[in-house]
Amino acid sequence: STHAFFKSQNEVKGVLGCLEVLLVYNINQFKAATNDHDNDPAAYLSALEDLWGQLRAVPFAPLEHEEKFGVLKLLQLYADFNVEHDSKDACRKVLHEVLALANSMAPIPPQHVIAEVYKKLTALSEDPAEQLENITAVETSLRQFQIDVDARIQNDQKSEILTKIAGDIADTLCNKAFVQAEQGLIDDAEKTLEETSALCETNSIQNSRINCLSQIARGILCLKKGNQDGAEDNFRKGVAxxxxxxxxxxxxxxxxxxxxxxxxxxxxxTTNTPVKEAAQVPKKAAAAASTPKTYPGTAIRKKDAAGFDLSDHIPLLVFIAFLAIFFHLVSQ
Structure with a gap:
C-alpha cells in the first residue's frame, strides 16, 4: 500500500498524509456502522486503535514544523473522537498530550494551538475552579500569540491578523466574565467586562455575540447583588x-x-420557544444528548462558527499559509 511504501522509505510527511486519510475513513466507517445493526463497528475501532498507535510512535522532536502541526491536528482528531465515542477522561488525556507536544516546539510554541486545546479543556471542565483556570489559560495563550505575531511578522496582513486575534481575546474575556459571574466572583467579573469593553473599543470590534453575552453576564451580576430589576433589564437587553x-x-x-x-x-x-422551533424539539433534544458540553458562551455561536478558529475571520488557505510561513521564520 501507499502507507507501507512511505513507511519503508521513512518518508514522514507521506506517512502522516496516509494516516490522516486512513483515520478519517475508519472514523466515518465506524460512525456509519454504529448506526447500522447489520454492521459491526468493532473492526473499525480496532483499526483506529492501531492507527492511533502508529501516530504516537512517530518521533516528534526530529519532525519539521509542518509535520509537527500534522501530528497535533491528528491527535486533536483523536481527542474529538474520544469525547464523542469513549469518555471525557480519555479526551482529556489526549488533549494534555497535545499540550505537552505543542509546548515542546522550539523556539516558539504555537500558541493558537495551545489556546484551542485549553478551550476544549474548558468545555470538559466540571469543577468551576478548573473551568475558570482553563479559560484563563485560553486568554494567556492568545495574548502570547498576539505578542509573537507583533514581534515576528512584518507584512501587509499583520494589522488585520492582530485585529482578529484581539477579537478572539475579547471573545474569551467575555466568556471568562460569564464564568466569573456564575461563580459569584463579582469584582473579578466586573473588571473582566471592563477589559472586554475597552479592548472592543480600542480595536473597533463590533461583535453582537460579545455584546449579548456581556449583557447576560451583567444580569447575573445583578442577581448576585440582589438586584432583580437590574437583572431583568440586562436580560431583556441581551435577548434584544x-x-x-x-x-x-x-x-x-x-x-x-x-x-x-x-x-x-x-x-x-417564561417560555419563549418560537412556534416553528416547537415541532423540532424531539429531534433537537435527541441531538443535544450526543453533543459534547461547551463552555458558557459557545452556545450563542452559530453552529457553523462554533469553536476557536481564527480562520472564521481569515480565509482558510491564507491563514494556513500565514502560519506555515510564521513558524518557519521563527524556527530559524
Missing part, C-alpha cells in the same frame, strides 16, 4: 441583541442561557 441577529437557533440558545440564569437566581422563568 440576540433578536437583532435574526437567527432562531441563536435566539433559542440565548433564551436558554437567560432562563438558566433566572432559575438559579430565583426569578420566574
Amino acid at each position: 441583541l440576540a433578536e437583532a441577529v435574526n437567527d432562531d437557533e441563536v435566539l433559542k440558545q440565548v433564551h436558554e442561557l437567560v432562563n438558566d440564569a433566572k432559575a438559579k437566581g430565583g426569578i420566574q422563568v
Whole structure:
C-alpha cells in the first residue's frame, strides 16, 4: 500500500498524509456502522486503535514544523473522537498530550494551538475552579500569540491578523466574565467586562455575540447583588441583541442561557420557544444528548462558527499559509 511504501522509505510527511486519510475513513466507517445493526463497528475501532498507535510512535522532536502541526491536528482528531465515542477522561488525556507536544516546539510554541486545546479543556471542565483556570489559560495563550505575531511578522496582513486575534481575546474575556459571574466572583467579573469593553473599543470590534453575552453576564451580576430589576433589564437587553441577529437557533440558545440564569437566581422563568422551533424539539433534544458540553458562551455561536478558529475571520488557505510561513521564520 501507499502507507507501507512511505513507511519503508521513512518518508514522514507521506506517512502522516496516509494516516490522516486512513483515520478519517475508519472514523466515518465506524460512525456509519454504529448506526447500522447489520454492521459491526468493532473492526473499525480496532483499526483506529492501531492507527492511533502508529501516530504516537512517530518521533516528534526530529519532525519539521509542518509535520509537527500534522501530528497535533491528528491527535486533536483523536481527542474529538474520544469525547464523542469513549469518555471525557480519555479526551482529556489526549488533549494534555497535545499540550505537552505543542509546548515542546522550539523556539516558539504555537500558541493558537495551545489556546484551542485549553478551550476544549474548558468545555470538559466540571469543577468551576478548573473551568475558570482553563479559560484563563485560553486568554494567556492568545495574548502570547498576539505578542509573537507583533514581534515576528512584518507584512501587509499583520494589522488585520492582530485585529482578529484581539477579537478572539475579547471573545474569551467575555466568556471568562460569564464564568466569573456564575461563580459569584463579582469584582473579578466586573473588571473582566471592563477589559472586554475597552479592548472592543480600542480595536473597533463590533461583535453582537460579545455584546449579548456581556449583557447576560451583567444580569447575573445583578442577581448576585440582589438586584432583580437590574437583572431583568440586562436580560431583556441581551435577548434584544440576540433578536437583532435574526437567527432562531441563536435566539433559542440565548433564551436558554437567560432562563438558566433566572432559575438559579430565583426569578420566574417564561417560555419563549418560537412556534416553528416547537415541532423540532424531539429531534433537537435527541441531538443535544450526543453533543459534547461547551463552555458558557459557545452556545450563542452559530453552529457553523462554533469553536476557536481564527480562520472564521481569515480565509482558510491564507491563514494556513500565514502560519506555515510564521513558524518557519521563527524556527530559524
